[in-house]
Structures are given as structure tokens and as C-alpha cells.
Amino acid sequence: MTDTPHILVTGSTRGIGAAIADALTAKSVRFVGHGRADGPDTIGADLAQTGAADALWDAALARLGGRIDVLVNNAGVFEPIAVDAPVDEWQASWDRTMQINLQASADLCRRAVLHWRERKTGGRIVNVASRAAYRGDSPAHWHYAASKAGMVAMTKSIARGFAGEGILAFGVCPGFTMTGMAEDYLSSRGGEKLLADIPLGKVADPEEVANAVAYLALEAPPSMTGAVLDINGASYVR
Template sequence: MPESQPHILVTGATRGIGAAILKSLTERGAKVVGHGTRAAPGILAADLSQAGAGDRLWDAALEVLDGRIDVLINNAGVFEAIAVDAPDADWQASWARTMQINLQGSADLCRRMLLQAQGRDADASGLRGRIVNVASRAAYRGDSPAHWHYAASKAGMVAMTKSIARGYAGQGLIAFAICPGYVMTGMAEDYLASRGGDKLLADIPLGRVAQPDEVASVATYLALDAPASMTGAVLDVNGASFVR
């Protein structure tokens, strides 16, 4: 894996955490391509709710990144409510969409990262690639009654990260996960407003939600600086609202 100007793919990079990650990595000198639902300068379009979209995104990113991706950051995700008493078809569709975007799309990209790593030379430290998966504290403490599927998808992402770390460290592929709590993105603002912001903030000992650049600083560290021995680590960014 090259030690200068790493080539990085960041999904869900058009706003919030993803945009902050893209900015932080670019400032560190990485060659970064982002992903969103619509194409824009530096952004590749892909609808991860569609089967196979992750593979198509990977191939498009390879073209932009000169045939190699050194770091994959899976940040794309949806946080959409579905009531337990919703019609059966709506319930099933909501679960399928959330799992496809939050977990299956990320898994498809992780698989492509692994297959690439197995076919390339290692760098001086023995590494062939890095994966950073942005999960959620919901993976550990659960979420609201309308968001079982979100919590389940993020728990799956954490388990996937640990499985990759354990299974492929010997082949030079390392993997990390980040578990933010509430982050001041558009989604968080809407949710805080709908759930009663003061009550939710009272559950955060720090007294505020995280800022996107705080999560981005952790992602940047894991993408560029974290030692290989940290593989499998899950880092919390939640203001001590959940400790383990």
C-alpha cells in the first residue's frame, strides 16, 4: 500500500459527517473521491438502495483513483422511522431499504476492498488496505421503538468490522468502526426537534451533541495514522451518553 497520498473512497460524503471526513482527508493531502445520490465535482453518484450499486460505485471510484483504493470509509446510511403497527408491506420495505443501504451496501464495498487487498503488494508496514465503518452507538444501546432496523443495521456493521479485522489482519487488511451518538447534522437536528431536544441533551453528560468535524477527526486518524495493532477497534464519539 503506498505511503504517500493515499487514495480514499468515502461514501455518503455530501453532507454532515461524510462531508467533514472528505474535507479533513483532503486537507491531509489524500486523494479522495466521495459518493452521494447525485453526481457533483469530486462526488460519484450511486443509489445504494439498489442491489449491486456498491460494486458499480467501486468500479467508478477505481477509474477516478488511478486503479487503486487504499482506504475505504463507509459512511452512507439512512435513519428512517417505521412504526411497529405499520402495514406489513411498509414494515418489510422499510427494513429491506435500511439493511440494503446501511449494511449490504457497506458489505459489498468491504468485499471489494478485501479482494483488491489480496491481489496487491503490502507497504513497508505490511498493510494492503484499511476500512473505516461509521456505525452508531445504537449498535450497542439500541434506538427508539421506530428504529429497530437502524440499530440492527449498525450492530451488523460493527460485527462485520470485527469479523474482517479477525479474518484478514494476517493478509494486511485492517478495519475499524466508529460509533457516534447524536451528531449535529440535518438528520440529528430533525430528530432532536421531534423528540424534545432538552430531554435528549440531558442524557448526554457532555451537554451537547457531537460536531461533524469531531467524528471526522477520528475517521481521519483511523484512515491515515492508526497503528495496525488497533485493528478491530470500535471508537465511541457520544459525549459519554453510552459507555462500555
């Protein structure tokens, strides 16, 4: 990219997303993030709502002067639902997780592809999925694993479908990452016992994931399109 890259990152106000924002802004890009409320560099949007992703894209496009070069889909939820929960609660949990983790990401990917096709410029998508996409997750997180597997399949489909137009798509699959969400899960699952399943002996730092995302967003060679990078301390090797 010869011009200053214009980048939209969802879920940029905490955890991995905040680390991604820091990693990208350190590279002198023009950046707009997304969170629960508007801010100087943040657009507020509730991605659980139908149409919110499209509204977010339009607002980001306006903030960035009518051009977005890179989309990073990082926003997501990791909320349990028991298999024996009442069916209305079960379905509502699945609907919410799929809407935020997969449908909103798909809506933004669609807008990005259409934007780059119209401009004939090409662009890059980086989707933050999860180790769960390949390994699965706990009995209370089927929907989370399914949503992240969908993100991986979507990423590969975009890469295969639009590479000839210079539209590149990459994925990142972190394992446990030391955000507040991961800390709660680790403590609820026994902490040290869970860490014993990670050969490296530690969960990833958000900065490790963020550096991989920044590399894919700005530096990875085009021939890497469709690649999904694992960041899980060898807890799942494929």
C-alpha cells in the same frame, strides 16, 4: 503509507460525510466521494439498488487510477417505521435500511478486501456505525440499530479474518451528531430532555467524528485493528 493514499468515502456530500471529506482532503490525500449525483470529486450512486455498491467501486477505482487504499463506509439512512405499520411497509422499510446501511457497506468491504488481496498491499476500512449498535434506538428505529450492530460485527470479523494480510478494519460509533438528520430527531424527541441524557451536555460536532475517522484511515497503528471508537459524550459507556 508512503504513497499518497487513495480514498473512497460513501455519503460524502453532507453531514458527517462532508466533514470527513474535508478532514481527509486537508491531509493531501487523493479522494473520491459518493453522493446522489456525479460531480468533480463525487460519484453518483443509489445504494438502495442491488449492485450499486459494486458499480460505485468500479467507478471509484477508475477515477483513482486503479488503486484504492482506504474505504470509508459512511452512507446511511435513519428512517422511522412504526411497529404497527402495515406489514408490507414494515418489511420494505427494513429492506431499504439494511440494503443501504449494511448490505452496500458489506459489498464495498468485499471489493476492498479482494482488491488488496490481489495487489498484496493491505489497506484500511473505516465503518461509521452508531451508538445504537450497542444501546439500541427508539421503537421506530429497530432496523437502524440492527443495521449498525451488523456493521460493528462485520468490522470485527474483517479485522480478525484479514489482519495477517495487512487488511485493517476500524469502526466509529457516534451518538447524536449535529447534522440536519440529528437536529430533526432532537426536536422530535424533546430537545433539552434528550440532551440531559448526555453527560457532556452537547451532541457531537461532525468535525469530531471526522477527525476520528481520518485518524483511523491514515494514522492509527495496525495493532488497533478491530477497534470501535465511541463518540457520544459519555451517553453510553461500555
